[in-house]
Amino acid sequence: MDEIRSSHSKISGTAGVLAGALAGILSVALAGTALAHRLVQQAERPLLEATHLPPLLTTRDEEIALRYDVYCALSEAEADTPCSVEGAVFARAGDTGAFQEIAMRAERGASDSRYVARLPESIAGASAGFSYYAVFRSEGAGISTSTPAGGSAAPQRSRPLGRSIDVVLGAHSFGGQREADARVAEAAWGSGTAEVGLEQGRNLTPIGGSAFDVEEDGGVVVLDEANKRLLRWQRGAERPDSVPLEINGTLADMSIDKDGTVFVLETTGAHGKPLLRTFAPQGTSKATIAIAGRPSQVRVGPDGPVVLQSASAQWMPAEREGQPVSVSGQLSAGETGRPFSDGREIVILRNGDEVRVALVGGTGVRRSWVVQSGTPLAEVQLAEPHGTGVVLVTRVINDDRDEFVVLVLSRRGVVNRFSLDSADWAETAPLSRFRLQGSSLYQLGSTPAGLFVDRFDLEVE
Known part of the structure; x- marks a missing residue:
C-alpha cells in the first residue's frame, strides 16, 4: 500500500x-x-x-x-x-x-x-x-x-524503555583518570615505516590516525590515512607491520571482520561521495561500494558491514551474503538499532545530559538504562553489549576541560566506572576512539609526540 x-x-x-x-x-x-x-x-x-x-x-x-x-x-x-x-x-x-x-x-x-x-x-x-x-x-x-x-x-x-534501570552520575570530578593496564601500540608522527602520518585538518587541528580496530587475536590495527596504509601491531610487538592500501587519504572510519577483512568508510574526499572500500588482510582491494549520503560509522554486522547514516540515525547494510547493496537498497533497509550476530540490537539516544540505552530483541526492549549526569555530556563514543549488560563511553565537558567516562552497566546498575583523559590532540573520525574486544576496552589517543592505543581491562559480571 x-x-x-x-x-x-x-x-x-x-x-x-x-x-x-x-x-x-x-x-x-x-x-x-x-x-x-x-x-x-x-x-x-x-x-x-x-x-x-x-x-x-x-x-x-x-x-x-x-x-x-x-x-x-x-x-x-x-x-x-x-x-x-x-x-x-x-x-x-x-x-x-x-x-x-x-x-x-x-x-x-x-x-x-x-x-x-x-x-x-x-x-x-x-x-x-x-x-x-x-x-x-x-x-x-x-x-x-x-x-x-x-x-x-x-x-x-x-x-518504549519499559522498566529501565536508572543511573545517576551526579557532578563529574575531573582529574581522577584511570591508568591503562597496558599500552599496546605507540608510534611517532612521520612517514617512516613505524610512524603515523600527520596532516593539517579543519580549524588548524591536525589529523592523524583517523581510526583503529582490534583483531580477534588482540592485534591492534591503525588506519594511517595520511600515508595511505594500515599499521598492524601483532600482539606483544613493539613495532608495527605496514600494509599499503588503495585509499584516498581522507578522514575515514574502519572496522575489521573476524576473518581479517578490512572495511574503510571514506565519508568525504575528492570523489565527492562516500565510499566503502573492502580489503583483504594483506591490503589487496576486494570491492568499492557507493554509500548513501553522509555516513559516520562502519561496523561489522551479522551479515557483513553496516553503516550508520548520521541524519537518520539508522544502520544500513552495505553488503548481504557477500554482495554489495545499492544506495537505494541501503536506504530502504535502514534500521534504528545496530545489529549483532546474536540477534540483539543496541539503541542509544543522547539528549542533553541524559543517555538512554536499550538492548532490543525479537520481542522488543529486553533491558534498558537511563543515565543522567550532573555535568554536561557530549557525544556517546561507544555503546556495545557486554554479557547481559552494556559498556558505555561518553564524553563529559565543562568550560575548561573534558574527559571520557566509562560505565559498565548491568541489571544492578553500574558495576564499574572510571574516567579517562580525552587524549585527543589530533583529530580522528568522529566515533573511532574506542573499541571493545572481549573483556577489554581499547582507547586511541594522541599527543604532540605521536599516537598510542591503551588497553583497559573490565570487570566481568
Whole structure:
C-alpha cells in the first residue's frame, strides 16, 4: 500500500525521495550541524533538507513531539532565501499496518523553518512503540524530501524503555583518570615505516590516525590515512607491520571482520561521495561500494558491514551474503538499532545530559538504562553489549576541560566506572576512539609526540 498517494493533501501526492539530510551524529545536535553545513556549502540547484532528532527510546507518560528543522534554497544565488515549505508526518502504532497522516505546524526554532507534529496517544502510547516518517515539499523550488530517506520502506522506529534501570552520575570530578593496564601500540608522527602520518585538518587541528580496530587475536590495527596504509601491531610487538592500501587519504572510519577483512568508510574526499572500500588482510582491494549520503560509522554486522547514516540515525547494510547493496537498497533497509550476530540490537539516544540505552530483541526492549549526569555530556563514543549488560563511553565537558567516562552497566546498575583523559590532540573520525574486544576496552589517543592505543581491562559480571 502506498500511504502517500492515499492521502488527499499536496504532500501525500509526492513520491520523490531525497537521500540528502545533513551530517551529524545521533549524539550531537543535528540542527546545529545542519546549519553549519548549509553555511559552508552552497546549493548548486534547488535544495530542501530536513534535520530531526528522533525519539528512539521513550519513557512512560512522555509527551511525544516530532520536531524538524527545514532548510530550503531556491538556487546558489539565493542560498539564504527561504522557500515556502509544506510538511506532514505519517505514523502508526508498532511497525506494521497503515500509516496515519499527522498535521504539522510551524514554530520558531533553530532554523527559519521548524515544523512540529504531536502524535495522538493511540500511537505515542502504544505498548509496541511506533514508527513514522515525514515528507516535506516546496512548490516554489519544485522539490521534495522524505525523512528518513527510505520513507515508508524504512521509517523511524521508536520503542518504549519499559522498566529501565536508572543511573545517576551526579557532578563529574575531573582529574581522577584511570591508568591503562597496558599500552599496546605507540608510534611517532612521520612517514617512516613505524610512524603515523600527520596532516593539517579543519580549524588548524591536525589529523592523524583517523581510526583503529582490534583483531580477534588482540592485534591492534591503525588506519594511517595520511600515508595511505594500515599499521598492524601483532600482539606483544613493539613495532608495527605496514600494509599499503588503495585509499584516498581522507578522514575515514574502519572496522575489521573476524576473518581479517578490512572495511574503510571514506565519508568525504575528492570523489565527492562516500565510499566503502573492502580489503583483504594483506591490503589487496576486494570491492568499492557507493554509500548513501553522509555516513559516520562502519561496523561489522551479522551479515557483513553496516553503516550508520548520521541524519537518520539508522544502520544500513552495505553488503548481504557477500554482495554489495545499492544506495537505494541501503536506504530502504535502514534500521534504528545496530545489529549483532546474536540477534540483539543496541539503541542509544543522547539528549542533553541524559543517555538512554536499550538492548532490543525479537520481542522488543529486553533491558534498558537511563543515565543522567550532573555535568554536561557530549557525544556517546561507544555503546556495545557486554554479557547481559552494556559498556558505555561518553564524553563529559565543562568550560575548561573534558574527559571520557566509562560505565559498565548491568541489571544492578553500574558495576564499574572510571574516567579517562580525552587524549585527543589530533583529530580522528568522529566515533573511532574506542573499541571493545572481549573483556577489554581499547582507547586511541594522541599527543604532540605521536599516537598510542591503551588497553583497559573490565570487570566481568
